[in-house]
Amino acid sequence: MSEELLTRLDRDGFATTGRLLSDEDCAALIATWQEPAQFRSRITMARHGFGQGEYRYFANPLPDRVTSLRESWYAQLAPAANRWAETLGLDQQFEATHAAFRARCHANEQRRPTPLLLRYTQGDYNRLHQDLYGTVYFPFQLVILLSQPTKDFDGGEFVLTERLARMQTRVDVVPLQKGDGVIFATRERPVPSARGSSRAEFRHGVSRIRGGERFTLGVVFHDAA
Numbered sequence: 001m002s003e004e005l006l007t008r009l010d011r012d013g014f015a016t017t018g019r020l021l022s023d024e025d026c027a028a029l030i031a032t033w034q035e036p037a038q039f040r041s042r043i044t045m046a047r048h049g050f051g052q053g054e055y056r057y058f059a060n061p062l063p064d065r066v067t068s069l070r071e072s073w074y075a076q077l078a079p080a081a082n083r084w085a086e087t088l089g090l091d092q093q094f095e096a097t098h099a100a101f102r103a104r105c106h107a108n109e110q111r112r113p114t115p116l117l118l119r120y121t122q123g124d125y126n127r128l129h130q131d132l133y134g135t136v137y138f139p140f141q142l143v144i145l146l147s148q149p150t151k152d153f154d155g156g157e158f159v160l161t162e163r164l165a166r167m168q169t170r171v172d173v174v175p176l177q178k179g180d181g182v183i184f185a186t187r188e189r190p191v192p193s194a195r196g197s198s199r200a201e202f203r204h205g206v207s208r209i210r211g212g213e214r215f216t217l218g219v220v221f222h223d224a225a
Ligand SMILES: O=C(O)CCC(=O)C(=O)O
Pocket: 116, 118, 126, 131, 142, 143, 158, 204, 205, 206, 215, 216, 217, 218, 219
C-alpha cells in the first residue's frame, strides 16, 4: 500500500485502491452466486429494511482470492487502525496479522465469516449503514466493484457520508470501475479540530440502480456474532 493511499485515507476517511481484481477474478466471484454451498446465509434486503437487492455471506472456507485480500489488506491497514484508535482516544489495539485479530473476534464469540457478495438489479439500492457485528470491529473495510458501470449497469453509485457533531452531513460519491476497490472508515474517523481531533461518523450505501445488474464483493475484516 502506498504512502499516497494512506495520505488520502487520513485526509478523506476513504481511498480508492485502483484495480484489485482482474476480469477473470470478477467473473469467478460472480459465478459463485449460483453455488449455494459457497454461502452461509442469504439476505433479502427489503425484508430487513436495508434497501432492495440481495446479499450472501460466504461460508468457510472462503474463496482463496477473498482470503488473500482479507489477510493482505488487514496487515497493511493495521498500523493506520492503531494510529486512528490512538487519535480517537479509543482503547483498541489491533494485532499485526489477520489470524491474530480473528482469534480475538472468535474469543469474543464472533465466529461467523463476514465477506459477502451483493447483487442489485433495476430499482435496487443499499441504504446508508455501518457493518458492525459485535463489539470487536476493524475500523476499515474494503468493497470491490465486480461489474462495469455503463456497460453492465447504470446508476448504482457507491456513496459515503460523514457527519461531525453539530454539523450537517457531507456525501461523497466514489467513482469505481470494474475490479476497483475502495477502503473506507467502518464506523468513524478522526478529523483535525481546534481541540486536537474530533470524531466523524461514517456510513456507506449504494444509490438506486437504474438498469442492468451490479455485483460487489464486500470484505469486512471482523467476523460476526
Ligand atoms: O454494494 C456496495 O457497493 C456496498 C457493499 C456494502 O455495503 C458492503 O460490502 O459492506
